[in-house]
Amino acid sequence: MSNIAGKSYAMNVVTPAKWYLTWLNKLFFGFVQLPGGAAYLKGLLTLSLIHYARWAIVSPKQFPHLDPSQPKETIKYSYMFFFSNFNGSWAQYVDSFHTAIPGGLDLFWTKNVKYPKSVPLQPFHAYITYNQVWTNHYYNAYPLASSNDVKNAQHLSGKLRAFNDVHSNDDPQDFQQAYNALLLEVQGAISIMEPTPIISLSAQAVEERLSHESEVNSA
Amino acid sequence: MSTHIDLNDIQGNIVKGYGHFGYPKARYIFYRIKECKAGRQFVQDINPLITTGVAWEMTAQSGENSAPTATTNISFTYQGLKMLGVSRLSLQSFPEDFAMGMKERKDILGDDQTSSPQHWDQIWQGEAVHIWISINGKSEDVVEKRYQAICDILANTNQGVEQVLGHTGDQGETNLPYQSASVIYKNGKPQATEHFGYRDGISDPYFSAASGNPDRVIGGGKPTRGNPATKEGWEPLENGEFILGHRDEAFETPKAPQPPLLAFNGTFMVYRKLHENVGSFNKYMNEEGKKLEGGKELLAAKFSGRWRDSGAPLTQFPTEEEAKAFGDKLSAAEKKLYMEQPNPSAPTVAAYTKLRQQLVAFNYDHDLDGSRCPMGAHVRRINPRGALEDGKTAFNTPGALVNRRRILRRGLPYGEVKDESSNDGNHGIIFMVINASISRQFEFVQQQWINYGNDFKLANEKDPLLGNHNCQADGGGKMILPNDPKGDKPPHFCAGIPRFVETRGGDYFFVPSLTALHMLAEGIVDPT
Numbered sequence: 001m002s003n004i005a006g007k008s009y010a011m012n013v014v015t016p017a018k019w020y021l022t023w024l025n026k027l028f029f030g031f032v033q034l035p036g037g038a039a040y041l042k043g044l045l046t047l048s049l050i051h052y053a054r055w056a057i058v059s060p061k062q063f064p065h066l067d068p069s070q071p072k073e074t075i076k077y078s079y080m081f082f083f084s085n086f087n088g089s090w091a092q093y094v095d096s097f098h099t100a101i102p103g104g105l106d107l108f109w110t111k112n113v114k115y116p117k118s119v120p121l122q123p124f125h126a127y128i129t130y131n132q133v134w135t136n137h138y139y140n141a142y143p144l145a146s147s148n149d150v151k152n153a154q155h156l157s158g159k160l161r162a163f164n165d166v167h168s169n170d171d172p173q174d175f176q177q178a179y180n181a182l183l184l185e186v187q188g189a190i191s192i193m194e195p196t197p198i199i200s201l202s203a204q205a206v207e208e209r210l211s212h213e214s215e216v217n218s219a
Numbered sequence: 220m221s222t223h224i225d226l227n228d229i230q231g232n233i234v235k236g237y238g239h240f241g242y243p244k245a246r247y248i249f250y251r252i253k254e255c256k257a258g259r260q261f262v263q264d265i266n267p268l269i270t271t272g273v274a275w276e277m278t279a280q281s282g283e284n285s286a287p288t289a290t291t292n293i294s295f296t297y298q299g300l301k302m303l304g305v306s307r308l309s310l311q312s313f314p315e316d317f318a319m320g321m322k323e324r325k326d327i328l329g330d331d332q333t334s335s336p337q338h339w340d341q342i343w344q345g346e347a348v349h350i351w352i353s354i355n356g357k358s359e360d361v362v363e364k365r366y367q368a369i370c371d372i373l374a375n376t377n378q379g380v381e382q383v384l385g386h387t388g389d390q391g392e393t394n395l396p397y398q399s400a401s402v403i404y405k406n407g408k409p410q411a412t413e414h415f416g417y418r419d420g421i422s423d424p425y426f427s428a429a430s431g432n433p434d435r436v437i438g439g440g441k442p443t444r445g446n447p448a449t450k451e452g453w454e455p456l457e458n459g460e461f462i463l464g465h466r467d468e469a470f471e472t473p474k475a476p477q478p479p480l481l482a483f484n485g486t487f488m489v490y491r492k493l494h495e496n497v498g499s500f501n502k503y504m505n506e507e508g509k510k511l512e513g514g515k516e517l518l519a520a521k522f523s524g525r526w527r528d529s530g531a532p533l534t535q536f537p538t539e540e541e542a543k544a545f546g547d548k549l550s551a552a553e554k555k556l557y558m559e560q561p562n563p564s565a566p567t568v569a570a571y572t573k574l575r576q577q578l579v580a581f582n583y584d585h586d587l588d589g590s591r592c593p594m595g596a597h598v599r600r601i602n603p604r605g606a607l608e609d610g611k612t613a614f615n616t617p618g619a620l621v622n623r624r625r626i627l628r629r630g631l632p633y634g635e636v637k638d639e640s641s642n643d644g645n646h647g648i649i650f651m652v653i654n655a656s657i658s659r660q661f662e663f664v665q666q667q668w669i670n671y672g673n674d675f676k677l678a679n680e681k682d683p684l685l686g687n688h689n690c691q692a693d694g695g696g697k698m699i700l701p702n703d704p705k706g707d708k709p710p711h712f713c714a715g716i717p718r719f720v721e722t723r724g725g726d727y728f729f730v731p732s733l734t735a736l737h738m739l740a741e742g743i744v745d746p747t
Contacts, residue, residue, distance in 0.1 A: 007673075046613035048676060087673055091659070098469065100619040120471035148676045183709035187701045188588065190710075191678030197671045198326045 003135045004203040006143020007196040008051065009093065011084045012133040016077035017112040022057050025080060028107045029055060043101035049093065051085040051147040055108060080112060087146040089199040094128055095121065144193045152189035159186050224272075224428035224458055224465065228484045228732045231270035232292040232353065233462060233653050234429055238420065238631050242290060242355035243402040243409055244362045245631050247490070247649060248369070249348040249383045252302035255742075257379020258349070259303060263740035264372040265293055265352070268365070271733060274431075289356040289365040293736070294488050294728035296320060299349030303739050305481075309746045312477040313729070316658040317487060320347055321726045327662055329670040329687040330722045339724035340492065341393050342385030350380075351490060351728050366397070387723070389634050389645050398492065400631035400649045411530075413632050414495045414646050415684070415719070417523055418530035422579050422602060424625040426456040428465075434572065438579025441468075441618040441625075442605040447582040460655055461627055462486050468622045473655045476729075477746035484732030489652040489661045491725035492633070496642040499717040511700070511711055513539070518713075521700050522683040524596035525578075534592035534599075535581050549574045582617075584610055590703040594675040597684045600668045607674060620674070626660050627653035647723070657727055688718045 003010050017025065031037040044053065060075035086093045097105055098118045105118040116123035142150065159182065167178045183190075198204045226234065237245070252258030270290035295303070297318045301310060316324060322336045322343065330336065336343060352369060356362035373380060386395040402409045413419045425439030436453045445451030459467030463475040464483035475482035508515030520526045520533045520542070529546025536542040552571040556563050583599065583606040586592055592599050599606065602625070605617030616622070634646030654660035667673070670687050672680040681688060681696050688696030696716035702708045731739060738744050 042611060042613045043615075046609055046611055049673065088667070092663070092667070095469075095623060095659075096620060099616075099623060100614040102615055119469065121469035122471055122474065146673045146678070148673055149678050152676065152678070180709040181707070184702060184704060184706070187699060187704075187710040188676065190699060191672070191676075192680060192697055194679035197329060197666050199666070201324075201326060204326060 002203050002206050003090070003138065004200060005138045005140035007087050007146045007149075008085050008138075008140050008143075009088065009090060010135045010138045011082075011086070011090070011093070012135065013082040013128055013131050014133055015080050015082070015109065015112045015115065015127075015131045017057070017080055019059055019078040021111040022059070022078045022080070024110050025055075025057060025108065025112075028110065032104075040101070040104040040107070043104060047096055047100055048148050049087045049096065049146070051087070053082070053084040056081045056083075077113065080109070087148075087196075092199075094125060098124055144195060149191065149193055152191055156186050156189045159189075224462065225484065226272035226274065226428070228734055229272035229428075229462065230292045230294075230730050230733070231272050231290055232488075232629055232651075233486055233627070233730065234272040236420065236423060236627075236629055237290055237355035238402060238629075240286070242357055243631070244357070244359050245353060245355045245400040245649070246362055246366060247398040247400065248352045248354070248366070248396070249342060250350040250352070250373070250380050251346075251383050252299065252349045252380050254376075254379035255302060255304045257376040258299075259740050259742050261350075261372060261376050261380045262293070262303070262736060264375065265291070265369065266733075266736055266740060268368065269293060269733065269736065272428075288358075288361040289354055291365060291369070292353045292730070294351045294730040295739075296347050296349055296351075296726055296728055298347040300729065300739075302349050304742055305739070305744050306746065309477055309481065309744055312475075312746065314474070314476075314487075314656065314658065316656075316662060317727045317729060319727075321489070321491070322347075324662065324727075327658075328665050328722075331687060332690045333718060334687060334722035339722065340385055340387045342383055343724040343726070344385070348383050348726060351488075351726075387645050391645075398633065398649060400633040403632050412527075413648055414497050414634075414636050415500050415519075416527045417519075417525065418528065419632075419648075420628065421525070421530045422598070424456050424461070424627055425453075426458050426461055428458045428462065429455070432572075434576070437576055438581070441616070441622045442582060444612070444617060447584075447604070448576075448580045452580070452582075456622060456625060460623070460625060460660070461653055463655055467655060475655075478744065481731070481735050481738060481744050481746075483734070485735055486653055486655055486730050487657050488629075488728040488730050489650075489654075489657060489725065490728060491650045491652075492647065492723040493650050494645075494647040494721045494723045496717065496719050496721065497636050497646065498638070498640050498642040500719050501639055503717060503719075507713055512708075521593055521596060522698070524592045524598035530578050532578065532581055532592070532598070533596070534583055534586045535577065537591045545574075545577065549578075582606065588704055589701045590706075593698070593700050595672060595677050595680050595683065595698050597682050600675065600682050601664055603675075624660055624663055624668075625654075626664060629653060647720070653730070683713070683716055683719075685720050686716075686718075688716050690718050 032040045057078055057080050059078045063075055098121050102118040109115045116127050118124050163182050167175055170178060268291040270292060275286040297313060297320060325336060354362050354365045373382060382396055384394045384396050386398045387393050388395045403412060411418045423439060425436045436455050437450055440453035440455045443452055443454055457467050458465040459473050463473055463485050465472060467473045504515045504519055508518045511518050516539055524533050525531060526542040529542055529549055531542040531545045536545055552574050555567050556571045559567050582604040587610045603621050607620040608614050608617050629651040630649040633649050636646050637644055652661045669682040669685050672678055680698060683696060683698045686696055695714060698713040698716060700711040702710050
């Protein structure tokens, strides 16, 4: 069990909110998607360690009742599900939110039960830890890539294909000139992908145990 | 909340980089406690020698300078606190990083290959050391005198405390009783540089309790959205980033060991002996420098973010000519200031201060593409000065991702370079860090900003100077030096960068307040 796979961390946080107040959260979710609310998203988008972040509110009536034989539950609260994948450690992520966009965070979680506000940090840490659901299985197709790497690779790949279409038959001198211009254009997107630095000794220990066991099993 | 701090209760190395205060010579001595009572006696007897954070001019009577000829400070590893009889309840309230010690954190720190603990000095090979003591002095003689005084105190413990030998020395010794350090002298004159030739120790964080010139907030504090060349561009960092028991940048008192009085006014210290591969550095600069338009000095500046001689920031002084003109003015002003000691005239001080400020009073807003100072350059990595906001007004404050990662750097160069074309020998930097949280501050910087590049959108690119580049034959680090996007020159690619800096030892220490030192000596630490 680990929340970490390659360069990524998967976080799930489920927090209760009084059902009759969740319209406030929803109002804010709607607002940030309007042009006037973009300022709140700008901070989030500039935090380049984030792959994605998603909030979803499930009201008591929306919880699945799959079969008449399933016992009826009494659900007192609406629940806000927060999912995010990111690069780096838990603390790096939570602390980045807390320092970079504390105001936005307080609006996202606005009236949720016992939400302590994002500043100061220690009560906020305690709130996230208490409500976090740990990940048992986390698959990462590109363990060497961070979200910045993927964005850079996409940018580079597009430019390189377009370059090929136009210049593949240039004479050497023209090609060199065009190639240099391409390098200059994409200089911010060229990088080296290697394994992640070890951000957690506990996760490293799990990884080593599992890879040892799988070697033993396949032998 | 008050930003007042009782400097009488704080150890002096927290607020003073002694090297900058006219103490160019140092020794670092390590001890193991064999017997608890003797250990407490040793701490008790050392106490009167401990240098506090009090500003020296403040205690001066009738104009006399109160600065001591030698300073002494003390700190403890986790095992050291345990040997002093600190209870388990209290020990378990210390953070994991400190409890584990540096050797066990090697995977976090990237101390692998030639930096791995098996290559460290002998002193780090056995069980952990317990006590670190530093002596800084104005001359070797006063350091020796203070050292002898401490040896006498040690002798009184009747082997209940032992000095740990095992430092590697300049003549190939492997069992020296202490680590010496000193500023580098050239033709008998002290230099502000380290062994690669970079002017060092230019920028240190400025926090509310920092003694010294309040103008140092410029470039040393946390960035505001004001002009970085003026005081409006900066605010002091909160004391709690560097001293426990005070408000930090998260608007709370940092997590600290129990009882509160043990932690209050204390902090954590990292001690690292870093060997500098001068031969590899010079060879790489000479060879790769030939391929770069601008040559070797520009390459050295692109790696560091500052020009070697003057320390002029590359982002403000992009050409060697500009840097040289600035450097000449700065050294003339320094010389004038020196000549007029001890009572320099106001215009001399003002002229020097104005130039000195240019070394630090800047940010990277006009250089977001890194075509002047690369994003991956050493100084831009370890102190991005708000550049992680990408030039947008996106965060609550431009220092959002930086203000909690600042570290106070202490220490001095050690050893002598006898052959500039060789890596062999014993020379480098005794690098010390003061911070309230080793994992949040020092380890984060070391791991994410020195040995990795994602925060700068540089994937796995490492700090060219300090990064743990792969030492295998086909290895080496890489770095892209961006060029002006409006120009016509492609970026320059550096490959095969050797590991220039290797770890040769170190550990994590707790630096108690003077009050806490008395509590430890008396054996009265009780968290219940």
